[in-house]
Amino acid sequence: MKLLSVLLLLLFSIPALAKKPVRVVDIGVMGLASHDLFQWNAQTRENEENGRFDLSTIFDYANGTKIYQGGNPKNSSNAAVYSITQNLVSFYAGKKATLLMSRQMTEEQAHIIARQQTVAFFMGMVIESYERFTNARFPNYALAQSVTDDEQGVMRALHDILPGKIYVNRNFSQQQLEVTDFKLAMNQLSPTEMMQYVKFFDGAYDEEYLHVVIPGFPDSRVINLKEIDQNFIAEQTNYNLDNMLRELHFYGKFPFFGNIVEFTSFGYHLESLFAKGICNKYVDGSPNPWNSVSIECY
DSSP states (O other), X not given: OHHHHHHHHHHHHHHHHBOOOOBHHHHHHHHHHHHHHOOEETTTTEEOSOSSXXXXXXXXXXXXXXXXXXXXXXXXXXXXXXXXXXXXXXXXXXXXXXXXXXXXXXXXXXXXXXXXXXXXXXXXXXXXXXXXXXXXXXXXXXXXXXXXXXXXHHHHHGGGGOOSEEEEEETTEEEEEETTOGXXXXXXXXXXXXXXXXXXXXXXXXXXXXXXXXXXXXXXXXXXXXXXHHHHHHHHSSOOHHHHHHHHHHHHTOSBSOOHHHHSSSTHHHHHHHHHHTOSBOTTSOBOTTOOOOOOBO
């Protein structure tokens, strides 16, 4: 009887312990989060972003002159990231317009409040997507240090989960959209399309990412995302991408139990990265006026 009780308890506990499926929306949110924390300069070998969640990748790019275009062109690199970016831009525009209609504040005052509200809205998305991505709780502490190349390397290894194709509904029919096709990158995905599941971690880049066409003049060029990530990780960290992918493959084999942070040898960097991202002050000690997270960071 006792054995039966234990078996029943396990049976009913399994759904709660199962890893949450990752959705297209999570690809977009985590991609934009990465852009907000990192902007790698291959010439100087330095990160040009500030390592904090403040949506500077949208609001500060080109001195704030490209907000309504989504800021950094990287934010239009694929349909998932583009869709999240445009949702945030629309959210900001609506909040700012409402504030201006009150006729009680200046353009700059309305911008400041609308940006703060947009960052707070984005942070809610980040927490939800982080927990689905990692199967771990979002960090409840904040760190004041600079983000590191190890942390960027881990984010690059997670490209394993990027879908090469997703399904979209166009012209009254379901079609496959190749995510890496630059001609389709600025496609606004519907809520239904954003909620579709993507394949789980399997230790391999989808074929589409091994020959990504980058438009240019006079000629386009073809890049291999895996090779780029492999070189960065080899040169800037003590990790090896092939080993990291093997760990992710093993992790993805288990539908129950475990999370990336604790299951892999490198996952703890992911937790540290997001703990730094929510810090309410920059590395130089100055306050991050856009972050409403009340956790003290040290």
